[in-house]
Amino acid sequence: MKSLLGHMLWPALTRFVSDQTIGGNVGLIYTFHYVGVPVIPGVCQDLFLEPSSFSNVLDFVCRHMAPLEPADFLDRLEAGTLPPRAIMLTFDDGTRDAYTHALPELEKRGLKACFFVCPGLIEQRRNIPCLELMDICAGAAAGHHRIALEVRTALEMETLPLEIVIGDDASRKAAYHLLWPHVYRSVSSHHAALFASLRMQMKVLPGTPSYPLATWEQLDEMHRRGMWIANHTMSHSTRFADPPKRFAEEVAQAFETLDRRYPAPRRLFCYPYGSSRDVSSETSRLLEGLNTNVAFLTQGGSARPRRDGMLGLHREDATYSVGAAKLAPLLALAR
Ligand SMILES: [Zn+2]
Incomplete structure (x- = not known):
């Protein structure tokens, strides 16, 4: 639907509207996640963009928008001097395809982007929680699993008895949606144990992750x-699940690691998930206390520091297809 509308409305309406409204102190920030096919068909499809569609989106950006490198975009956004159709590119999670697929395609077109990574997960050779769960559901043995799911939240610990039947793709998708x-x-400190227990109970054979995280060496090269390589918390932590102290430590430790490795004039932070449940005035104050200069959300809309401050920049998903990317400038204005 997004894709069809995007093609229909470009360039007649969208191009005209973006010329009038994107620029000055209003910018457009695109969010990408993974370049490749979904781990399980129908699960979080919006996070995956096939390589050919990814190339088409970048071509669209180069031909019709005004892509700026992160430092330039942010300086001019703050100063209110963005050119019409100004756009910044961001990638969440720092999976290896960012290095193998996104980097060469960006370089081919002379584009620069910002990649948000989780230093703690890289160091522990773990993965982003949703990807880890997708791999578990994709790799679970066929059959009927009676599992005891131990959930730990900031307030309580409970063990849930669950019945999961694994067979075709639809059942794996259902398992994902039941467990997610x-x-x-669950508090982020419990994720490793939770996944280990699920792997055992659902008889997942050890194997290579579908979308492993980029290594430090790959990020160094990028x-x-x-x-730009920036902060996405140590272990993809949220204030929704983690107590304030733990969330603050997650942000602070990631800054420490990344400041040392990739010194930059600004401290950039991207909220994991970044939905309205994860973002609040409390998290903004906490980020301010950690000298964060810019924070990115995952909620759609244009980036408007006059409305939201530099610690609440909205972004539009550039996924699904080039049609969706074409629609983004128009959608951004509506929210
Ligand atoms: Zn993320």
Whole structure:
């Protein structure tokens, strides 16, 4: 639907509207996640963009928008001097495809982007929680699993008896949707144990992750080539699940690691998930206390510091297809 509308409305309406409204102190920030096919068909499809669609989106950006490198975009956004159709590119989670697929495609077009990574997960050779759960559901043995799911939240610990039947893709998708809300509400310090227990109970054979995280060496190279590497918490933590102290430590430790490795004039932070449940005046104060200069959300809309401050910049998803990317400038204005 997004894709069809995007094609229909571009360039007649969208191009005209973006010329009038994007620029000055209003910018457009695109969010990308993973370049590749979904781990399980129908699960979080909006996070995956096939390589050919990814190339088409970047071509669209180069031909019709005004892509700026992160430092330039943010300086001019703050100063209110963005050119019409100004756009910044961001990638969440720092998976290896960012290095193998996104980096060469960006470089081919002379584009620079910002990549948000989780230093704690890289160091522990773990993965982003949703990807880890997708791999578990994709790799679970066929059959009927009676599992005891141990959930730990900031307030309580409970063990839930669950019945999960694994067979075709639809059943793996159902398993993901059944388990995900419990992973999301679990404190981040419990994720490793939770996944280990699920792997055992669902008889998942050890294997390579579908979307492993980029290594430090790969991120170093991306940084050398002019990409920005920035803070996405140590272990993809949220204030929704973690107590304030833990969330603050997650942000602070990631800054410490990244400041040392990739010194930059600004401290950039991107909220994991970044939905309205994860973002509040409390988290803004906490980020301010950690000298954060810019924070990015995952809620759609244009980036308007006059409305939201520099610690609440909205972004639009550039996923699904080039049609959706074309629609983004128009959608951004509506929210
Ligand atoms: Zn993320």
